[in-house]
Amino acid sequence: MAVTIKDVAKKAGVSPSTVSRVLSNHPRISAETSRKVREIMEELGYHPNIMAKNLVSRTTNSICILLPKSAEELFSNFFFMELIRGIVTQANRQGFDVLISSGANEKDEVEGVSRLLNGHRVDGVILLYSRIDDPVVDFLHKNNHKFVLIGRSEHYPDILSVDTDNVQASYDATKHLISLGHERIGFVSGPPELVVSKDRLKGYMQALIDSGLESKPEWIVEGEFLQESGYRAISFFMNLPDRPTAIVLIDDVVSFGVLRGLHELNYKVPEDLCLVSFNNIPLSEMSTPPLSSVDIGIYNMGYTASQLLIQAIQNTGEAKTELGRFIIPHRLVVRESSIFSVPKGS
Amino acid sequence: MAVTIKDVAKKAGVSPSTVSRVLSNHPRISAETSRKVREIMEELGYHPNIMAKNLVSRTTNSICILLPKSAEELFSNFFFMELIRGIVTQANRQGFDVLISSGANEKDEVEGVSRLLNGHRVDGVILLYSRIDDPVVDFLHKNNHKFVLIGRSEHYPDILSVDTDNVQASYDATKHLISLGHERIGFVSGPPELVVSKDRLKGYMQALIDSGLESKPEWIVEGEFLQESGYRAISFFMNLPDRPTAIVLIDDVVSFGVLRGLHELNYKVPEDLCLVSFNNIPLSEMSTPPLSSVDIGIYNMGYTASQLLIQAIQNTGEAKTELGRFIIPHRLVVRESSIFSVPKGS
DNA sequence: TTGAAAGCGCTAACAA
DNA sequence: TTGTTAGCGCTTTCAA
Numbered sequence A, B: 001m002a003v004t005i006k007d008v009a010k011k012a013g014v015s016p017s018t019v020s021r022v023l024s025n026h027p028r029i030s031a032e033t034s035r036k037v038r039e040i041m042e043e044l045g046y047h048p049n050i051m052a053k054n055l056v057s058r059t060t061n062s063i064c065i066l067l068p069k070s071a072e073e074l075f076s077n078f079f080f081m082e083l084i085r086g087i088v089t090q091a092n093r094q095g096f097d098v099l100i101s102s103g104a105n106e107k108d109e110v111e112g113v114s115r116l117l118n119g120h121r122v123d124g125v126i127l128l129y130s131r132i133d134d135p136v137v138d139f140l141h142k143n144n145h146k147f148v149l150i151g152r153s154e155h156y157p158d159i160l161s162v163d164t165d166n167v168q169a170s171y172d173a174t175k176h177l178i179s180l181g182h183e184r185i186g187f188v189s190g191p192p193e194l195v196v197s198k199d200r201l202k203g204y205m206q207a208l209i210d211s212g213l214e215s216k217p218e219w220i221v222e223g224e225f226l227q228e229s230g231y232r233a234i235s236f237f238m239n240l241p242d243r244p245t246a247i248v249l250i251d252d253v254v255s256f257g258v259l260r261g262l263h264e265l266n267y268k269v270p271e272d273l274c275l276v277s278f279n280n281i282p283l284s285e286m287s288t289p290p291l292s293s294v295d296i297g298i299y300n301m302g303y304t305a306s307q308l309l310i311q312a313i314q315n316t317g318e319a320k321t322e323l324g325r326f327i328i329p330h331r332l333v334v335r336e337s338s339i340f341s342v343p344k345g346s
Numbered sequence C: 001t002t003g004a005a006a007g008c009g010c011t012a013a014c015a016a
Numbered sequence D: 001t002t003g004t005t006a007g008c009g010c011t012t013t014c015a016a
Helices: A005-012 A016-023 A031-044 A050-057 A077-093 A106-118 A135-142 A166-179 A195-210 A227-237 A252-264 A298-314 B005-012 B016-023 B031-044 B050-057 B077-093 B106-118 B135-142 B166-179 B195-210 B227-237 B252-264 B298-314
Strands: A062-066 A097-101 A124-127 A147-150 A161-164 A185-188 A246-249 A274-278 A292-295 A325-328 A331-333 B062-066 B097-101 B124-127 B147-150 B161-164 B185-189 B220-222 B246-249 B274-278 B292-295 B325-328 B331-333
Touching: A005 A016, A005 A031, A016 A031, A050 B050, A062 A077, A062 A106, A062 A298, A077 A097, A077 A298, A077 B077, A077 B097, A097 A106, A097 B077, A106 A124, A106 A135, A124 A135, A124 A298, A135 A147, A147 A298, A161 A166, A161 A298, A166 A185, A166 A195, A166 A246, A166 A274, A166 A292, A166 A331, A185 A195, A185 A227, A227 A246, A227 A252, A246 A252, A252 A274, A298 A325, B005 B016, B005 B031, B016 B031, B062 B077, B062 B106, B062 B298, B077 B097, B077 B298, B097 B106, B106 B124, B106 B135, B124 B135, B124 B298, B135 B147, B147 B298, B161 B166, B161 B298, B166 B185, B166 B195, B166 B246, B166 B274, B166 B292, B166 B331, B185 B195, B185 B227, B220 B227, B227 B246, B227 B252, B246 B252, B252 B274, B298 B325
Parallel strands: A062 A097, A062 A124, A124 A147, A147 A161, A161 A325, A185 A246, A246 A274, A274 A292, B062 B097, B062 B124, B124 B147, B147 B161, B161 B325, B185 B220, B185 B246, B246 B274, B274 B292
Antiparallel strands: A097 B097, A292 A331, B292 B331
């Protein structure tokens, strides 16, 4: 059996409560006893039982990440891995553990976080992405749980969330293409149930409108965060009588599919078509040609989300936690995929 | 305050232990009381306190994943994300929670898992990759903790581990190139401190030897699991007087760097150089040209590791847990990057 | 500055 | 089949 606080107390000739006080750096403890107790702890190889501590202190020092359910939804691996890295790094720094949960479907997801939260296993949750209608958000909000959203909620705009200003980012990307002289610009979106798809589409539209450019429904294609989406989209676009000369894409990975498709059709980037996408994954610098991409500071988003959640957890009771959206700044990185001016035929 | 077992007991007119028995599906409980108790639990919104349960049952129903420390070591995001997905899916299915831990350095890592394991926060650990000399493995082994390794340990060959037969896989990849007629084959390896680098290099060498082919030290380059490594390696290779006509690469991502480099130097794949790499990430199908790659079943590895660890945890005391390496089968997927026969000048 | 005692929410002998 | 009781390892009043 493991060494307990009692064992230490006995060997040190003090009471268990004294040992406990040493453990928590209680101010009113003599330096002498403290030293001695620590020595014994070391000698005996004592490790505090986290469960017991949490049980009595009614706090878990843990947060939970809800992982997207399926491989398909795990779109850009890079995106999630970076987010997780940011979250875990910051949480560990604050002495919090991170639990990872997932479910086969939305009901599963709700049950999972419910068990964890109500069962006092974790103090809060971070949702890695925002669906337009999310039962998990409903659940968390209704039950007054601590959580933060990567992205934003349409139903509850005041929810604690960390986001890119996707409307602006998409606006910037589109304006960049317009500044290059493009007048027919397409958009390859993500799944319509994700808020990010909606926001980026909006920014794209706004940029066209502000520049007095035409927008055609057939220049907008919905897809997944997968190469296949880009691949499919491109064969569609290039067969249009009045095809776009530039495209804004929801994710770098989609761009890779586009590059592949264009290569097979014998088109060149940026000569025949200019591309700008989002997320600026490391690979986008190494594709042929390198991709222009909006860097949204993914690691930073995770880091910030973690920080906010822990803050909210620790503030319980006191001044109501600051709610609302925290926007992480974005930055358009221009590379070869969008450096030429308007291609032929424009 | 949350609803406890006592509240349920009182309202149902039974004792707390009866409620506890209902909770754990104890066989000797009347259907009638069971039904009633469940009803009350539902009504009151009862959720068992996991901490309390774990404290008394002296088991945590949790495992921990140790995340590579830095972004650089997080080589192929895809690799880790798939592994994690496999681990979490299987663990959740068995009713286990997954904690994720990381550290700024090796000492941090040891302290982290030590705190979690000795503090009875988790029952076991999965290490996501194998370093040649790993203090974490030393620690876990010496303290008799339950853990499984993705990869293998050189020091402790009997450790529970899930691995690809990397020697064979690399042998297969190399033999494939040889069967295409190549006689000068290069190898771009990963960090020398990783066991996987060593094993794949060995398979490559063996294939050359078995085929009576020459191997030159300058045909072997060490690097990271990054595009840059491939990019750098290629400018080195292509300047060699007797340059390789084909290369085996430690990871698909490295291949992307190679493709980029070759493109800039105006070489073509597979006409000028054939490539085969490892991991078969989704993107490898969509590069230009699509990459031949060894699929090592990453999700499966994670899934299996999770299963083995939980098995080991649950078997404690009884028949000693089966140790040793579990090999996940691999499969070479041939695509355009290696379909041509020997390039010019060979 | 320290100790004694109660209790966090649950399980599991032992009785009944 | 159910209830009583004694903890799991820790923190935290209250008293000394």
